[in-house]
Amino acid sequence: MELKLGTQLILEPTYTERNEKFRCRVVEKIGNIIYIDYPINLQTNKTAFLIDGAQFRGYFNTETKESYCFNTEVLGRKGGNIQTIMLACPPKDEFIKIQRREYVRVETPVDIAIEFEGRNYQFVAEDISAGGTAIHIKTPVGFTEGDEVQLVAVLPFSNGDIRYIETKAIVVRIFERDQMQVASIRFTDTDDIDQQHIVRFCFERQVLIRKKELNEL
Template identity: 45%
Template sequence: MFLSIGTTLTIVKDIEENNSEKFKSKVVDTGEGYVMIDYPVNIETNRTTFFIDGTKLQISFVQNNISYSFKTEVTGRANKDIPMLKVSYPGDKKLTKIQRREYVRVETAVDVAVDFGGTFHQYVTDDISAGGIALNLGPKDSFEDGEKVRLTIALPFLNDEIKYIKTEAQAIRTWMKNERAIASLQFLDTTPKDRQNIIRFCFERQLQARNDA
């Protein structure tokens, strides 16, 4: 099964009604033909949401840098240490691959705080896009491929406004650039509002670079 315990999920409710409301959740258990997830949290309000049995959902997730989605419905619930929802799972062969839009990536230095399970480290980006970032690593720093961390990104705009982006990210690879180690991370649960702020920031930096050329 592509889905494993701990996989971050993005959920859209009432897909037939073209509802844009999105939620995030995680896989807490799996079985034959079903997946157990923790109670979804509304991405915009950060409030836990209760879905009744029969609620239609569309779930998407990232695995090995590829996005997948599937249609499902709530079929039950359980309470083992934490409250869980049971949703049907059609099987790996019936997943739909999502063609991810390529975002504009700009080379710029932005401060990023990385939360390694309660231990915070400060980094500076090599580049950033609405899909992910590349971090400059110190000589003793390293990321495991597939490692998931929480990020807080400070985006300084030209009008002196600073937007703070908080998102989970997954390490994709570590590579060398001009004898420096760089870690590429993909965003996993960026809110639409935060994504638009990153796109705005990248666009602003592009214009600034052109004006300075």
């Protein structure tokens, strides 16, 4: 996998409530810096002026149609015949390959609160995606397969932000694994902003897991 000159990038802000996307191309790459042309806002079709220090998630496709994403930050601008914006380029091992499935699921503990028929329960999830979660059930619960519940997921980000995702959900399946009851739950009414928060959280955790694995080698 290589980020080549001329590659089209889609940039999404990582720390904002606004649902924006910007299209640009890689003009030059020197060391750990990518130089891009001035991006176009895909909603307004107008040139965007990115602020130094702004953080984004970049997406691109390779010549073999594989999709990757990475975290980046605006470092500044470079003059010349072509005005360019400088972006931080992470090492190749920090590029995340995007799975073909609709939502990427990451194995990480997440605090989950569930309300069902007036009773409240606290759980720890073993994984989460923008489509659902799997929770460990250690004590008896009142809900069963097929029940609709009200769910809150607590997402702690590495920069200190904490997001509370509130959604209705369906208990898809309850089963036993390794002498532990597990409930598979599907989110049913998460809005676009909450889905973006979950996707960003999963991506961030993937990066952290990848770094930990590399450090253990």
